[in-house]
Amino acid sequence: xxxxxxxxxxxxxxxxxxxxxxxxxLVPTMGFxxxxxxxxxxxxxxxxxxxxxxxxxxxxQFGPDEDLDRYPTSxxxxxxxxxxxxxxxxxxPKPHAMYAEDSSVSIVExxxxxxxxxxxxxxxxxxxxxxxxxxxxxxxxxxxxxxxKDAQQIRLIRRMVRxxxxxxxxxxxxxxxxxxxVAMSSRNANLSPEARAQAPWIRKSLLAVExxxxxxxxxxxxxxxxxxxxxxKATLGELDYLEFVDDETLVPVDKVxxxxxxxxxxxxxxxxxxxxxxxxxxxxx
Amino acid sequence: xxxxxxxxxxxxxxxxxxxxxxxxxLVPTMGFxxxxxxxxxxxxxxxxxxxxxxxxxxxxQFGPDEDLDRYPTSxxxxxxxxxxxxxxxxxxPKPHAMYAEDSSVSIVExxxxxxxxxxxxxxxxxxxxxxxxxxxxxxxxxxxxxxxKDAQQIRLIRRMVRxxxxxxxxxxxxxxxxxxxVAMSSRNANLSPEARAQAPWIRKSLLAVExxxxxxxxxxxxxxxxxxxxxxKATLGELDYLEFVDDETLVPVDKVxxxxxxxxxxxxxxxxxxxxxxxxxxxxx
Numbered sequence: 001x002x003x004x005x006x007x008x009x010x011x012x013x014x015x016x017x018x019x020x021x022x023x024x025x026l027v028p029t030m031g032f033x034x035x036x037x038x039x040x041x042x043x044x045x046x047x048x049x050x051x052x053x054x055x056x057x058x059x060x061q062f063g064p065d066e067d068l069d070r071y072p073t074s075x076x077x078x079x080x081x082x083x084x085x086x087x088x089x090x091x092x093p094k095p096h097a098m099y100a101e102d103s104s105v106s107i108v109e110x111x112x113x114x115x116x117x118x119x120x121x122x123x124x125x126x127x128x129x130x131x132x133x134x135x136x137x138x139x140x141x142x143x144x145x146x147x148x149k150d151a152q153q154i155r156l157i158r159r160m161v162r163x164x165x166x167x168x169x170x171x172x173x174x175x176x177x178x179x180x181x182v183a184m185s186s187r188n189a190n191l192s193p194e195a196r197a198q199a200p201w202i203r204k205s206l207l208a209v210e211x212x213x214x215x216x217x218x219x220x221x222x223x224x225x226x227x228x229x230x231x232x233k234a235t236l237g238e239l240d241y242l243e244f245v246d247d248e249t250l251v252p253v254d255k256v257x258x259x260x261x262x263x264x265x266x267x268x269x270x271x272x273x274x275x276x277x278x279x280x281x282x283x284x285x
Numbered sequence: 286x287x288x289x290x291x292x293x294x295x296x297x298x299x300x301x302x303x304x305x306x307x308x309x310x311l312v313p314t315m316g317f318x319x320x321x322x323x324x325x326x327x328x329x330x331x332x333x334x335x336x337x338x339x340x341x342x343x344x345x346q347f348g349p350d351e352d353l354d355r356y357p358t359s360x361x362x363x364x365x366x367x368x369x370x371x372x373x374x375x376x377x378p379k380p381h382a383m384y385a386e387d388s389s390v391s392i393v394e395x396x397x398x399x400x401x402x403x404x405x406x407x408x409x410x411x412x413x414x415x416x417x418x419x420x421x422x423x424x425x426x427x428x429x430x431x432x433x434k435d436a437q438q439i440r441l442i443r444r445m446v447r448x449x450x451x452x453x454x455x456x457x458x459x460x461x462x463x464x465x466x467v468a469m470s471s472r473n474a475n476l477s478p479e480a481r482a483q484a485p486w487i488r489k490s491l492l493a494v495e496x497x498x499x500x501x502x503x504x505x506x507x508x509x510x511x512x513x514x515x516x517x518k519a520t521l522g523e524l525d526y527l528e529f530v531d532d533e534t535l536v537p538v539d540k541v542x543x544x545x546x547x548x549x550x551x552x553x554x555x556x557x558x559x560x561x562x563x564x565x566x567x568x569x570x
Contacts, residue, residue, distance in 0.1 A: 018303060100448065103448050104396035105445045105449055106393055107393075107449075108392075109389050110391075130449070134450045140452065163384075163385065164418050165296065167300060
């Protein structure tokens, strides 16, 4: 397994791979790998000849008051995981190798990024899209795999690929959960034991929505009320948002009707802001 | 010579070329080809195995009051030129194939794009960078060739390539001029005969700067005064800007010193806004 830090060196290598007809799969991560990440590696492994995992806590996607300084890391353990999973190359650049001091070009999205996490994290998605575009150009993947926990992120990345014509196919891996239902996230490590004990109520509030729809409820306000009632058990958490949006346009809806609806939630706990989501339809399963 | 309109079809073809180890040269144009464009094709021809010329009057780089509707076209003549010059593929998409109705992702630059043409054309360079990024992703060039007449544009494109890590080498071709010194531009066709007759004063004003420097003048204000005096003969033209800026940062300078200085000018004539430039140094030649 190659472990490389220099973007130019990675690009020279992946460029050479492409010339040889090698299909490259990219799994972009911020490290502190968990089973969710490993599931994405396995998808890449299955669909591509060579798997590149990037391990980079991207500073430009964190706002000034966010948890960049507290984001957990464990490089040695991450590299060991990658070796075990058969990753071919780990790309772990330093921030200064990714961003020149006079860096001035970035990518912006003006529609899908406005609501949900974009509301409380105004610089986040511009930072995400810019670093993903850079990773695409450096790693030259045929496919790239992202987790469905970051629901808004993956929709934005698909939009960027479409609007800027990146020659990359975007695949997604379903949310991987702890035994108690909490969506796996590197940030879970930053929760106090008390907050961690309350985190399952996030998932349970989404399941309450699903049950409500199965029971025939179609009114979004009523479904929200049911969900919030469940979530109120998480006394340490503060709801950032609970939104029902069209799965493609991310525009809020007020009825559960024909189209697919993304139900997305973000809860700020002491130590970490957690997100989760489900997709429902009229005949939700 | 292939003439293709579908971005996906072009991408499939260029992707296949890359796999075969073919070096691709791209010459992005808005059509109405002149000798300036042909010189760029020849550079691409020399440096690459296959030459792709894009022919697309990109609507997003024109402001609402600009000359999109009046931009000259001559597709049949352009294709004939391309055939003669040995172009391998012409890519001439329709606007709706390049921009989805709900297109929402674009590229922004916040430093080099602020002055010079960016001042009077605030949406221009975002549009240019976005379409060039798309063309890079569709045509997958190893090299791309741009004309030095568009001095700010080529510096912005190099900056984008650096900041977003595009695996593309940017080459430039020197300004090609008419016999009377006017920089070739498709827009020259939109000048009235009277305005066309006055257009050489733009170039002459730049030559006055060069002469001034050779004569020992180092003060930018004085050099500007000399140039404007020459330009005053172009009674139909209105000076948009005449700027002396650092060739790399595009920050205005007030002395001709060690570093390379870009002297850039834009003049609005009835029918067309013309630009031109020279690069000078302390020991200007």
